[in-house]
Amino acid sequence: MPRVQREASVTWEGNVARGSGSISAASGAFESLPYSLATRIDRPDGKTSPEELLAAAHAACYAMSLANELASSGKEPEHLDVRATVTLDEVEGGSHRIVASELLARARVNELDGPALQRAAEAASEGCTLSALVAASAQVNVQATLEGGTNGD
Amino acid sequence: MATDRKAEVTWHSDLMSGSGRIDSVTSGAFGGLDVSWPARTEEPGGKTSPEELIAAAHASCFSMAFSHGLAQEGHAPEELKTSATVTFQPGEGITKIALEVVGRVPGMDEGTFKQAAEGAKESCPVSKALASVPEITLSARLEG
Numbered sequence: 001m002p003r004v005q006r007e008a009s010v011t012w013e014g015n016v017a018r019g020s021g022s023i024s025a026a027s028g029a030f031e032s033l034p035y036s037l038a039t040r041i042d043r044p045d046g047k048t049s050p051e052e053l054l055a056a057a058h059a060a061c062y063a064m065s066l067a068n069e070l071a072s073s074g075k076e077p078e079h080l081d082v083r084a085t086v087t088l089d090e091v092e093g094g095s096h097r098i099v100a101s102e103l104l105a106r107a108r109v110n111e112l113d114g115p116a117l118q119r120a121a122e123a124a125s126e127g128c129t130l131s132a133l134v135a136a137s138a139q140v141n142v143q144a145t146l147e148g149g150t151n152g153d
Numbered sequence: 154m155a156t157d158r159k160a161e162v163t164w165h166s167d168l169m170s171g172s173g174r175i176d177s178v179t180s181g182a183f184g185g186l187d188v189s190w191p192a193r194t195e196e197p198g199g200k201t202s203p204e205e206l207i208a209a210a211h212a213s214c215f216s217m218a219f220s221h222g223l224a225q226e227g228h229a230p231e232e233l234k235t236s237a238t239v240t241f242q243p244g245e246g247i248t249k250i251a252l253e254v255v256g257r258v259p260g261m262d263e264g265t266f267k268q269a270a271e272g273a274k275e276s277c278p279v280s281k282a283l284a285s286v287p288e289i290t291l292s293a294r295l296e297g
Contacts, residue, residue: 001243004194006202008209009236015229016221023213029201030183035213041156044180050214050279052158052178057206059162060188063173064203071167080164080173088278089155098282099155129246130203136285 023048041088041096051086051098058101058130059084065131066124066144070109073120079108079147100139103131108147117144162188175201194243204239204247211279212237215252218277222269223258231257249288257296267293 012021020036039047063082070077083104091097103125107117121144125131131140157179164173168190175186192200216235223230233256240249254270270293274280280289 001194003248004204004241004243005238006197006205006208006241007236007238008205008212009234010209010212010216012216012220012233012235013231014220015224016217019220019229021213021216023209025201025205025209027197027201027205028199029186029197029205030209033182033209035217037217039180040217041154044158044182046181048178048180048182049158050210050217050277051156052160052180052182053206053210053213054279054282055158056160056162056175056178056183056186057203057210059160060173060175060206061203063162063164064168064188064190064193067164067166067171067173068168076167077164077171078166080162082162082164083159084162085157085159087155087157095276096278098278129241130207133247133285134282137282 023053051088054098055084055086055101058086058103058128058134061128061130062103062105062124065128066105066107066120069120069124069127070107070112073116075109075112075116075120077107077109081106081147098134098138100141101131101134103140103142105142105144106147107144112146114146117146120144194241204241207247207283208237208239208250211239211250211252211283214277214279215254215273219254219256219270219273222272223256223261223266226261226265226269228258228261231259233257247283247286249290250283250286251290251292253292255294255296261295263295266295
């Protein structure tokens, strides 16, 4: 399969404390999303942030990977809910680091048991390109449960 | 103080013929964005993808760190225009991110500008989180 390129652009004005920026996607899927330091590290007030965009990327990447894992073992999912939470924390020296991305998946899949879901959920994280990258420097945790009663554990 | 940002995605059916949607994010800044494997790996057709969102995360993080670095040199930027291009090789993963920035910074010389850009590329949190991408390139240019 040929390689794929995706682009986004940002305009930033002013210094970091009082300045602000605007984020657009080349696909046109989103445009001129405002962001700032205050809304990145404090209350979002309706503004996105690099970490939120990374969370969206991770949830979407992982959902595709889990769908692929399940379908290739003959258990096509009816429905997957994936939530990714990215944590930015202050580390020694006052700088900020992305310390974790937590994945929570709920799956509705016919005739699938908990242990099989756990295996697919782990394999899906290994198969998701973003999980593999983030796991090199931060904690990536995956928790998966079956919808409709049976717990994934 | 730790800050959490969350995103929620639903997916239906298998990878190749199924489809998903980024339903909501913590801030509410966007939602209802459709994603699919064909749109991710062929023509986007107006749909975003994990790689495009990573490009947006990296470009926005870099710009903020760069404005901080420039201000520390005594020259807050009037304007920085940054793009990030993420290269995805299906079956292999993300192989490259190319950052390009053009800045309008009164009183700044080219050498200091480039040096501060390199610093931001190394230090911004998204760069650190994606440090294992095989190739991250940077092109920085002063306008005017």
